[in-house]
Amino acid sequence: MRTAVVLFTSDLRVHDHPPLRSALASCERVVPLFVRDRRVAEAGFDAPNRVAFLADCLADLDAELRARGGRLIVRSGEAADAVAEVVRETGAVEVHLAAGVSGYAQARERRIRAAVGRLGGVLRVHDAVVTVVPPGAVVPSGKGADHFAVFTPYARRWAGEGTRDPLAAPRAVRVPDGVRTESLPAREDVDGVSPGLARGGETEGRRRLTAWLRGPVRAYARRHDDLAGDATSRLSPHLHFGTLSPTEIVRRAREKGGEGAEAFVRQVCWRDFHHQVLAARPDAATEDYRPRDDAWRTDGDEAEAWRRGRTGYPVVDAAMRQLRHEGWTHNRGRLLAASFLTKTLYVDWRTGARHYLALLVDGDVADNQLNWQWVAGTGTDTRPNRVLNPVRQGRRYDPDGAYVRRWVPELAGIRGPAVHEPWKLPARERAACGYPEPVVALADGLARFQSARGLDVTRRS
Incomplete structure (x- = not known):
């Protein structure tokens, strides 16, 4: 039987998950894999609040996979090395991955492609998983332009783009026997977590989305800046970790309709806008996108x-x-x-x-x-x-x-x-x-x- 590896990154869900559904369509067995990437920790991005929320997300993802006959495999190390290790152990012929936009995500993709290729496998990268419209799918008409630098014209083009149909969660996931996994991390083991940190996971994200669209979104256009009213969706953590699909969010909000839903969709568009800027200019994570010759004051x-x-x-x-x-x-x-x-x-x-x-x-x-x-x-x-x-x-x-x-x-x-x-x-x-x-x-x-x-x-x- 053919085996595929699905590497989960910023897409910790089973609903509307193109890499998972594609792998299940082409192979009889799938290894759902999450790598606790040491490069993330070395770069200082393993902040306690995100590590704790991630633990919730992984536990929920594992539960959703087990409900379908599968399970989540967790490894630690450098992502390309961990993927290659699983490919060797299982004889996997394909690896599926959601496209990322940061300089790190782009470098990770190149390393995985090379590592899997050396083993005779194929890396398949899927767009429109982390964003609604893939970075680079819409660009200005000027010669050589690779991204929009101003939001309003981008938003006009973005709004005219069709979206793919959201995918249902798979009914069954068959994982090869005997694949080694590490223990799932637990929120309780993380020090320095903010006392009011919300719970993570796809189940919680879908509950929040349904409750939001059921009523509060109607007032979003006029109340989204109301500081005391707390009238925003609070779905941003779920978008960051991918426990919710931005495509599904936009489709469901548009189906709801109304001024509030339109304003909410515009915020999702802002997220796509920033992703397409960073995809084209990865150094904007640390360097001025438009330098102003600032002589900033020191941190004091x-x-x-x-x-x-x-x-x-x-x-x-x-x-x-x-x-x-x-x-x-x-x-x-x-x-x-x-x-x-x-x-x-x-x-x-x-x-x-x-x-x-x-x-x-x-x-x-x-x-x-x-x-x-x-x-x-x-x-x-x-x-x-x-x-x-x-x-x-x-x-x-x-x-x-x-x-x-x-x-x-x-x-x-x-x-x-x-x-x-x-x-x-x-x-x-x-x-x-x-x-x-x-x-x-x-x-x-x-x-x-x-x-x-x-x-x-x-x-x-």
Whole structure:
């Protein structure tokens, strides 16, 4: 009987899984394989929150495979070596893999292709597994253009692309006898996990998606920036780990229809946009996509206050404290905190990106790094010098201060929008709160940024 290996990476599910279904169509036996890749740990990407969420995902994937007569095989080491080892042990003739976009994913694919080829096997790479539209499938009409650098024209083309039909989960998965596996990791064995970290796994992801589409998505267009309302889907960790298929999400949201569903689909489009940028420019994970000749300030006391949620600007501190507690924070909060670090403190975006990746359960290289560059003005933003004013933004998106009071308990006794400017309180009341004074005056931070970029006037949002 012919045997195939399916290497699971950022696609930890059985529903709408083209590599798994293709392998089952061409071979009688399949080895569902996950490799705990040492290169990921060596690169510092094995953050506790993602390792814990991953453990949930692998346990759920194993349970889904066992319900179909199979099981998940877990190995540790370098991915290409582990795949080659399984190919030798089982006599597999094919290896199936979802296409990735990062520089690491592209290099991993090349190494696996070479290793499998030396053993006489074939690597089959599947597009539209991690994204809805494969990177490079739509490109600008200009000569030599390999990706879109501006979101709006990309979104128009993306919306006109057809999507493949989502695939049902297989009914049966037959795994060769005697294939060695390591024990599944467990969340309980991971130290340093955020206390409010959500549960992972395909079962949980599908439950959340169904509940989201059943009702809350209808209000998404008008409430997605409501910090206190917590009116977003919270599906980003499931997209990052692939416990949900982005194709299925878009198809189901479009079937639901309405303004909210359309706005939600647009956010999935943003994710595809960032993936196609990184696929074409892998160095954007660490280098400026559009250099501005910035002379960034060094990581010092102000940046540490930012990390700790002690900047003296309540909405920024609330976002940073939510991040530490949940391993996740509201997208508007992410933007405000990132703008404060890069534009008001004028600290290198890479400093912030590293901190986010150390905590975010949905810490995706494409989305995290390119969103940071967008905010810093070194990425794809067409207004690179905009500065988000945390007081104005707090009043706009947390008008009565409920979000701030939830995450900054020192200020819980301050009612209404006054919570966004605690430095205006009487001195005795300020001292009683125990909340810090602002690390920098907004006007001083703005002037510093404008001077560094050679600007005379910057619009403040």
